[in-house]
Amino acid sequence: MADYKAASLATRPKTLDPAEYFNLSPEYRRAEEKRAALRAQLKRQYLQQLNNPHRKELIEDPALTRWTYARTNNNYFRPTAKTSLIGGLFGVLPLFVLYVVFKSDRDKRDAKIKAGTYERPYKLST
Amino acid sequence: MQLINQLKVSEHVIGACPLRRIGDSGPRMRAVECQRGKMAAFRAGLLTRALTKGKTPGISNIILGTRAASGPSKDTLPGPYPTTPEEMAAAAKKYNMTPEDYRPHPDDGMGYGDYPMLPERSQQDRDPWYQWDHPDLRRNWGEPMHWDFDMYIRNRVDTSPSPVDWRTMRNQLLGFMGFMLLMFGLGEMFPCYQPVAPKQYPYGNLYLERGGDPEKEPEAVKHYEI
Numbered sequence: 001m002a003d004y005k006a007a008s009l010a011t012r013p014k015t016l017d018p019a020e021y022f023n024l025s026p027e028y029r030r031a032e033e034k035r036a037a038l039r040a041q042l043k044r045q046y047l048q049q050l051n052n053p054h055r056k057e058l059i060e061d062p063a064l065t066r067w068t069y070a071r072t073n074n075n076y077f078r079p080t081a082k083t084s085l086i087g088g089l090f091g092v093l094p095l096f097v098l099y100v101v102f103k104s105d106r107d108k109r110d111a112k113i114k115a116g117t118y119e120r121p122y123k124l125s126t
Numbered sequence: 127m128q129l130i131n132q133l134k135v136s137e138h139v140i141g142a143c144p145l146r147r148i149g150d151s152g153p154r155m156r157a158v159e160c161q162r163g164k165m166a167a168f169r170a171g172l173l174t175r176a177l178t179k180g181k182t183p184g185i186s187n188i189i190l191g192t193r194a195a196s197g198p199s200k201d202t203l204p205g206p207y208p209t210t211p212e213e214m215a216a217a218a219k220k221y222n223m224t225p226e227d228y229r230p231h232p233d234d235g236m237g238y239g240d241y242p243m244l245p246e247r248s249q250q251d252r253d254p255w256y257q258w259d260h261p262d263l264r265r266n267w268g269e270p271m272h273w274d275f276d277m278y279i280r281n282r283v284d285t286s287p288s289p290v291d292w293r294t295m296r297n298q299l300l301g302f303m304g305f306m307l308l309m310f311g312l313g314e315m316f317p318c319y320q321p322v323a324p325k326q327y328p329y330g331n332l333y334l335e336r337g338g339d340p341e342k343e344p345e346a347v348k349h350y351e352i
Contacts, residue, residue: 034224039266042222046259046267059267062202063222067271070204070241078235 207233248278
């Protein structure tokens with residue numbers, strides 16, 4: 001553990017985090033306790049619904065609903081400088097660039113065929 | 127009913143009608159006129175909202191000015207970017223997070239709203255021995271989901287620590303790929319193989335078999351040089 005170097009694209013596991021062993025400040029501990037309390041409440045809600053013998057329907061997860069709603073309805077999209085730049089760069093520019101590239105390549109090949117200098121890469125007949 | 131609530135919100139003083147015109151009949155418009163005018167304005171507002179905003183309500187919603195009571199209510203769904211501390215606290219409570227942990231995405235118009243910015247860790251990174259509510263997803267019920275949750279599932283992107291550090295991995299990969307590319311390039315430029323010549327056919331390069339005229343005398347083909 002002493003010479004473990006966290007990779008820049010990966011994370012250090014929580015069990016190797018020195019803060020867990022050396023950080024005994026009350027604020028950190030209180031924050032951890034609050035998080036644990038929240039987790040326990042959610043767990044209790046879930047287990048009550050899960051173990052209810054009269055339950056017939058699916059247990060609905062509001063966090064999943066919120067995630068789905070947020071991902072599918074981009075209500076809060078605003079055209080700003082950054083979003084316009086991204087939209088232009090990935091949506092508008094490729095159209096023109098690809099048109100120019102394909103057209104010029106095609107025109108060169110057509111000119112070569114007309115002049116008779118085009119060598120076909122795959123012979124269809126001997 | 128939603129309609130009545132929306133109308134009530136718009137007037138703070140009982141009896142004040144926002145549609146008062148200068149020189150109207152008496153100091154107060156008749157309540158019925160006012161109400162009808164407000165309904166018309168409200169419906170016009172709904173119509174414009176339906177035509178301009180992204181998510182359009184159904185045709186019955188536009189006609190009646192209502193929305194269904196089934197499904198999640200508006201306060202449990204993601205909302206706009208929180209500006210005041212009360213909004214931040216309310217959003218943290220909504221997403222089942224502590225107010226210290228809750229941080230919204232920066233408001234740069236990308237469309238996150240008040241959705242929290244969670245640490246970029248894959249599900250593979252989480253404790254495999256804890257009893258999760260959904261063990262394959264390594265997630266508990268009600269826990270806030272990362273925006274890119276479907277990317278961070280265990281079949282896909284993984285941020286867990288690697289046995290060798292990234293620098294070594296990158297150097298090894300680039301070194302190997304570079305070496306192979308170099309060698310293949312050199313092989314293309316300077317090919318070395320057994321010496322070969324084009325295939326030589328007998329009988330005047332198979333003159334008769336290739337459909338040559340039997341009467342005519344083919345030209346002599348010599349495959350050797352002395």
